[in-house]
Amino acid sequence: xxxxxxxxxxxxxxxxxxxTVMGWIKTxxxxxxxFSFIELNDGSCLGNLQIIADKGLPNYREEILRLQTxxxxxxxxxxxxxxxxxxxxxxxxxxxxxxxxADPARYPLQKKRHSFEFLRTIAHLRPRTNTxxxxxxxxxxxxxxxxxxxxxxxxxxxxxxxxTGSDCEGAGETFKVTAFDLESVPKKEGHVDFEKDxxxxxxxxxxxxxLEAEAYALSMGDVYTFGPxxxxxxxxxxxxxxxxxxxxxxxxxxxxxxAIELAEEFLKYIFRYVLENCKxxxxxxxxxxxxxxxxxxxxxxxxxxxxxxYTEAVKILSKMNEAFEFPVQWGSDIQAEHERxxxxxxxxxxxxxxxxPKQIKPFYMKLNEDGKTVKAMDVLVPKIGxxxxxxxxxxxxxxxxxxxxETNISPEDYWWYLELRxxxxxxxxxxxxxxxxxxxxxxxxxxxxxxxxxxxxxGNVNF
Ligand code: ATP
Ligand code: MN
Numbered sequence: 001x002x003x004x005x006x007x008x009x010x011x012x013x014x015x016x017x018x019x020t021v022m023g024w025i026k027t028x029x030x031x032x033x034x035f036s037f038i039e040l041n042d043g044s045c046l047g048n049l050q051i052i053a054d055k056g057l058p059n060y061r062e063e064i065l066r067l068q069t070x071x072x073x074x075x076x077x078x079x080x081x082x083x084x085x086x087x088x089x090x091x092x093x094x095x096x097x098x099x100x101x102a103d104p105a106r107y108p109l110q111k112k113r114h115s116f117e118f119l120r121t122i123a124h125l126r127p128r129t130n131t132x133x134x135x136x137x138x139x140x141x142x143x144x145x146x147x148x149x150x151x152x153x154x155x156x157x158x159x160x161x162x163x164t165g166s167d168c169e170g171a172g173e174t175f176k177v178t179a180f181d182l183e184s185v186p187k188k189e190g191h192v193d194f195e196k197d198x199x200x201x202x203x204x205x206x207x208x209x210x211l212e213a214e215a216y217a218l219s220m221g222d223v224y225t226f227g228p229x230x231x232x233x234x235x236x237x238x239x240x241x242x243x244x245x246x247x248x249x250x251x252x253x254x255x256x257x258x259a260i261e262l263a264e265e266f267l268k269y270i271f272r273y274v275l276e277n278c279k280x281x282x283x284x285x286x287x288x289x290x291x292x293x294x295x296x297x298x299x300x301x302x303x304x305x306x307x308x309x310y311t312e313a314v315k316i317l318s319k320m321n322e323a324f325e326f327p328v329q330w331g332s333d334i335q336a337e338h339e340r341x342x343x344x345x346x347x348x349x350x351x352x353x354x355x356x357p358k359q360i361k362p363f364y365m366k367l368n369e370d371g372k373t374v375k376a377m378d379v380l381v382p383k384i385g386x387x388x389x390x391x392x393x394x395x396x397x398x399x400x401x402x403x404x405x406e407t408n409i410s411p412e413d414y415w416w417y418l419e420l421r422x423x424x425x426x427x428x429x430x431x432x433x434x435x436x437x438x439x440x441x442x443x444x445x446x447x448x449x450x451x452x453x454x455x456x457x458x459g460n461v462n463f
Contacts, residue, residue, distance in 0.1 A: 007044035009079065013088045020076040021049060021091065022099065024128060025069055036064055040075070043127070046134055046280045050082060050090040051075050063098050069110060070102030070128070116450055123454050123463040131288070134281040135451055138274060139439055145273035146226055146247055146435075149266055155222040155249060160209030162228065165201055166413055173232035174204035175242075205230035208432060209248050211364075211417055214393060217250035217428050218420050224249040226435075234458050238447040241436060243456040250430035256366075256375040256392040259429035260352050263379050263388050264305045266433075267350075271297040274442055290444025297442065299349075300381065306347045309355045310334070310373065316346060333360045339378075339385030351380045363403040364417075365391040366427075377431070384441055390431025397421035 003022045023042030030036050034055035039048040053064050067073065074097040082090040104110065108122055109129065119126040126132040147157065163177050179198035180186070186193040194202050209225035216223045229246045249266075251258060274282065275297055285293040308316070317328040317338055326335045334353065342351050355373040358365070365374035375392035394400040400421055404411050411418060439451040449455040454463065 005044035006040065006042045006049045009049055010045065010047050010087065010089065014079055015081050015089060017079050019079060019091065020074065022074045023072065025067060025071045025073065027069060028067055043133055046130060046284055047087065050084065050087060051093050052090060053093045053096055057093060057096060059096065064096060067098065068102060068104045070107040071098065072100040073098055116447060120449055121463055130284060134284050135443060138278050138281050138443060139451065141274060141278050142270060142439060142442065145270050149269045150224045150249065153222065155224045156220045158213055158216045158223045158225050160212040160225045160227065162206055163203055164206045165199065165203055166211065174207055175230050175232050177203040177205060207231055208246065210250065210430065210432060213248055213250040213430065214428065215420060217252045218424065218426060222251045236458055239437065241448055241452060241455055241457060245435035247433045247435055248430060250428060252426050252428045254429045255427055256354065256377060256429055259390050259392065259431055260307065260377050263390065263431055268301050270438065271301050285443050293444040303349045305350045305352050307352045307354065310353055310357065311355065313342060313353050317341065331357050331359065336385040339380045340382065343380050343382040353378050353380060363407045363409055364393050366394045367399055381441065384437065387437060387441065388431050388433045390429065392427065392429040395421055395425045395427050397425065
């Protein structure tokens with residue numbers, strides 16, 4: 001059974017051609033003259049192919065009349081010009097084979113519209129809806145664009161480990177990895193005896209691939225990771241998942257400015273790619289999810305990324321007579337409300353904030369000559385705030401060692417990371433970007449649970 005994808009059929013507009021398509025019935029209605037009209041979708045595009053089945057088909061009475069939303073069918077027929085406005089071609093069925101029935105009493109996607117909350121409870125079926133089909137296609141296109149961007153620039157794709165012995169920067173809580181029988185965990189002097197566990201020491205799921213990516217950058221030059229990361233933070237917000245995908249480029253012989261330039265090029269490349277390759281789905285998001293979806297991307301692609309230091313940002317924010325929930329004060333973190341204010345009210349576009357106080361940033365960021373700030377950069381965009389966080393990394397062995405001591409990180413645990421600063425150390429920089437936050441920005445979907453196929457959040461690991 002050879003099938004043609006509906007996307008190809010609709011694009012070809014080959015009137016008179018024979019074809020075979022397979023898919024799932026979106027809707028079906030009967031007309032008086034003994035015709036059935038079926039809207040068929042196969043996931044290849046947002047649009048449905050209209051099928052006309054007439055009573056002359058041998059199984060019209062026994063099967064076609066009984067077909068309902070959700071059934072899967074195979075149709076062979078001839079493409080004809082459509083009298084309707086929505087599509088140029090439709091398929092006149094010569095043979096329809098029922099592949100899978102869907103009991104209308106039990107199939108949950110009967111209504112035209114369902115709430116996102118309800119659809120999260122049927123994550124196995126929600127890709128059959130227009131919204132989740134569109135998200136899946138845009139997510140796919142964006143994944144491809146991420147690789148295309150880095151590959152075109154000669155970056156090497158590195159698979160960093162999912163299970164690690166270090167918890168990087170302590171970015172959020174980690175999930176423990178163990179082979180112990182949790183009913184009878186070996187103890188020694190009242191504590192868990194990790195020497196008896198699979199790895200002979202505590203282990204956890206990675207929160208970031210950065211440290212290992214640095215090792216490869218200091219051999220391969222320009223590298224990137226694009227893989228899953230895990231955080232057991234119990235934050236039930238529309239922007240946090242327990243399992244999410246992260247993009248982390250790392251470049252040797254590159255300073256902070258180089259990382260900022262790459263971040264700007266990267267965002268513009270991805271957005272341009274989506275605008276050019278996901279037109280139909282982006283029009284859908286603009287119509288039903290966020291009226292600004294396309295305009296926001298177009299604006300960002302042609303915008304200039306403003307650059308200011310953290311110190312300047314604090315000065316600007318404290319001059320504004322704005323009642324922020326969190327006070328602005330040199331030395332404390334800039335909150336999402338401040339980030340959005342800078343982008344939306346002050347600069348009216350993306351802003352890169354650099355040189356943060358060392359006490360609010362991780363140990364591995366390169367110390368500036370003032371001894372107080374680090375070569376960090378956050379890319380802020382309207383509506384979201386921080387979308388990218390990065391830095392130049394500390395490449396001086398002794399400074400890094402001292403920063404570890406200052407921040408209570410054990411140098412013994414990171415012996416290999418320190419060694420990279422002993423053998424051919426070099427300036428290097430990189431950044432991290434949460435893939436789902438990027439998809440939220442593109443699609444306008446307000447809840448992060450709706451841009452990943454099977455979201456993992458506190459209390460929710462099935463659906
Ligand atoms: P936030 O303050 O929003 O929790 P963070 O400061 O913990 O973010 P980083 O540790 O810098 O974030 O992680 C890099 C990127 O990963 C962030 O910019 C964000 O896009 C994304 N990210 C972080 N935590 C999550 C999460 N729980 N779910 C989805 N994406 C996340
Ligand atoms: Mn966090």
